[in-house]
Amino acid sequence: MKVNVMYLGRAKKETGVxxxxxxxxxVHTVQEFIAHxxxxxxxxxxxxxxDGSGAILDIVxxxxxxxxxxxNCGVLLKDADEMIxxxxxAGG
Known part of the structure; x- marks a missing residue:
């Protein structure tokens, strides 16, 4: 199964793509896919x-x-899903 991921803002800077x-x-949950x-x-x-325990920060x-x-909602990813x-x- 294929999942496409788009990175915006600082996520783009930190990944370089x-x-x-x-x-x-x-099949992965959103949390599993991002963390692992x-x-x-x-x-x-x-x-x-x-965070320190490997959970995705709420501000993301x-x-x-x-x-x-x-x-952490348990949403399962499907083939051809697109994630952002x-x-x-921040800034002014």
Whole structure:
């Protein structure tokens, strides 16, 4: 199964890419996918969006398709899902 991920704001800076595809051999929840696939590949992103226990910080906005999801809600990813990871935007 294939999941496309788009990184916005600081997530793009920390990964060095604006988007990428992941090929999964099993179903993952949003939390599992981000913590155990994306953040393993992108350690700098992990330091920015995960807390000390490996949970995704509440301030990070995650969208699957057009729906904003909570990282710990148990949403299962499906083939061809598109995910957006958007850390908080600050500045003036």
């Amino acid at each position: 604006s988007n990428e595809a992941y090929y999964l051999d099993r 696939r994306i953040c393993v590949r992108h350690q700098r992103l992990a330091e920015y969006i995960l 906005a995650i969208f699957v398709g057009d729906t904003k999801v909570e990282s 990871i958007m850390p908080p935007i």
